[in-house]
Amino acid sequence: AQSVSQHNHHVILSEAASLELGCNYSYGGTVNLFWYVQYPGQHLQLLLKYFSGDPLVKGIKGFEAEFIKSKFSFNLRKPSVQWSDTAEYFCAVNAQYNAGNMLTFGGGTRLMVKP
Amino acid sequence: KAGVTQTPRYLIKTRGQQVTLSCSPISGHRSVSWYQQTPGQGLQFLFEYFSETQRNKGNFPGRFSGRQFSNSRSEMNVSTLELGDSALYLCASSSGTRSTYEQYFGPGTRLTVT
Numbered sequence: 001a002q003s004v005s006q007h008n009h010h011v012i013l014s015e016a017a018s019l020e021l022g023c024n025y026s027y028g029g030t031v032n033l034f035w036y037v038q039y040p041g042q043h044l045q046l047l048l049k050y051f052s053g054d055p056l057v058k059g060i061k062g063f064e065a066e067f068i069k070s071k072f073s074f075n076l077r078k079p080s081v082q083w084s085d086t087a088e089y090f091c092a093v094n095a096q097y098n099a100g101n102m103l104t105f106g107g108g109t110r111l112m113v114k115p
Numbered sequence: 116k117a118g119v120t121q122t123p124r125y126l127i128k129t130r131g132q133q134v135t136l137s138c139s140p141i142s143g144h145r146s147v148s149w150y151q152q153t154p155g156q157g158l159q160f161l162f163e164y165f166s167e168t169q170r171n172k173g174n175f176p177g178r179f180s181g182r183q184f185s186n187s188r189s190e191m192n193v194s195t196l197e198l199g200d201s202a203l204y205l206c207a208s209s210s211g212t213r214s215t216y217e218q219y220f221g222p223g224t225r226l227t228v229t
C-alpha cells in the first residue's frame with residue numbers, strides 16, 4: 001500500500017520569504033502526484049500535478065514542484081509567498097496500478113504567512 | 116461549468132442513526148470519489164464509483180456504502196453512526212479516463228454525530 005509523508009505540519013513565514021514544503025511517498029511503481037490547497041473556509045483546489053515528462057511542474061499562483069524519482073519526493077516551492085497563501089497544503093499520490101482514482105493524501109502542512 | 120455540489124452541507128445525527136449524503140459531479144464527469152477528512156486521520160479515501168460501478172474501495176467498515184446513478188450523481192450512506200464518524204465528507208469528480216486523474220473536490224458535508 002502506498003503512503004505519503006509531509007514533514008512539516010506547521011510552517012510560519014513572513015511575506016516575500018521563499019517556501020519549500022516536503023512530500024515523500026512510498027511506492028516503487030509509477031505514480032501520479034498532486035498538490036492540493038485548502039484555503040480557510042474553502043474547498044480543496046488543485047495547485048499542480050505531475051503525470052509524466054518534465055519533472056519540474058508549474059502550477060497556479062506561482063507554485064512549482066519537482067519530482068525526484070530517486071528520492072520518492074515531490075516538494076512544493078514558491079519563491080516569494082504572500083499573505084493570501086495562508087492555507088493548508090496537501091500532497092497526494094495515485095499509484096498507476098489503481099484502475100481509477102484513489103488518492104492517498106499526506107497529513108497536510110498548515111502555512112501561515114505573516115504580513 | 117458548475118463545480119461539484121454536495122448536499123446537505125451540514126448534518127447533525129445521533130449515534131445509531133443512519134445518514135445519506137449526496138454528490139453531483141461536474142457535468143460530463145463519470146467518476147465520483149468519496150473521502151473522509153478528520154483532524155486526527157486527515158484525508159482518507161472511502162470509495163470510487165465509475166459508470167455506476169464501484170471501482171476502488173478504501174479501508175472502511177461495511178457501514179460505509181455508496182452508489183452511483185446513471186446520471187453520475189452519487190450517494191454515500193453510513194449506517195449505525197458512531198461518534199467517530201463525525202467528519203467532513205468530501206466528494207470529488209473526474210472524467211475517469213486513464214489519461215487524466217485530476218479530481219475536482221466539492222465543499223463537503225460536515226457530519227456531526229452526537
